[in-house]
Amino acid sequence: MEGLIKKLDKNISAMVQISMLHIFQIGLKYGIFTRLTEDKSYNDILNLISFGNKPLLKELLDTYVKLGVLKREGERLLMDEFSYTVRLSPESAPYIIPGWVSIFEEIYRMIDYASITPEHPKILMDFDKDADFWDMRLSLEFNSIYRKIIAKAGNLKDEMRVLDLGCGSVSPIEIGQFLGPNGKYVGVDFSPGILSIAESRVKGAGFDWVTLRELDIRKAVPRNRYDAVIMSFVLEYIDSIGRVIKTAMNALESGGRLIIVEPFKENYPNICAWEFFEKLTKEFNSFPTKSAILGALENSPHEFKLKELGNSVLIITKL
């Protein structure tokens, strides 16, 4: 388990580092840093840079400010002194999984298309229209790593009942396999495209204990009780974390576990570089903070016990 946790955390750190390099590259490619030496106002900069999609450019400039690359002084936007070191050590290198790098490269390329128009057909980040690309992302070894962590942390086995909020197209198989033939897996997702891919796999595997529901998890009101509720890489698309955490806790049996996997913002400095690219998905908000989740738990009427695994996994046991 410790090895899996390290693998998860180190790959997330590498994702943030690579995103940092790419966000710098965008600034160089579009001459943004050059313009910033010309003592122009924020609005002048927005107009001068050849980036048709001005809201995206604004997002980019705001991200540079958050990262400390640029600073705002009144109406002016200035370059700040900034340096960044990429850390790769003999200790961390063996944990890095190469598979996700190509997917990230594909997403970085989409920024060029998004700079023309947010509706460009080569942007593949829509959950429904681009469910095939999302499935390729969700099928990566990196994603299987955290599913293995979830299975171990939840001690998932036959006869257990599991609710997966924002299940995607791969978890119904990879998590569902632990629960059959006498258990129950209920996967909820709002994308019919993603669910249709999941359904064809579930049917092919003959997992009749797996049920999929097309639903916005913000509106879900589970009627049944579960031994475990899973939320992996989903809270970043939710604007009302408190409500969803409450729903998840309500759905748990006493002694049941809520398992959350997220790159908690406190633990990953500069994660806003990665967030910039994820914002190509219109539902993306922001990766959650651990403190927001704790706040939501404390506001829910249930007693709980919390355990942290590394920098990206929380196990909440309902008492």
Next chain:
Amino acid sequence: MYIDPFVIRSINRSELRKRILLYLNEIYPSSTYLAEIARVVKSDPSNVKGALIGLGNRYNGSSSLVSLGLVEIVERDGFKYYRLTDYGKKVVELLKSYHLYYSRFM
């Protein structure tokens, strides 16, 4: 193994290329010759050759199954045989998984 999503979508839109891949997947890891593929997929050998390796102006060589790395040519006793690559096998698996999803757009 990274699979270009645009390659999958492009193959899905081309019925002949899809049929060729599905047949080569059926006989995988064996290889077969052009005329046999044409017979099974019920198409003209020149069309099949175009889909496999490109043919003049009618079939763009850069989007042929061999150029995309989905099919490889095996030369034996002076004859050419065609076989699905590991990458091609992975693409076929995805095409099957996405069949229901893609059918929404047809």
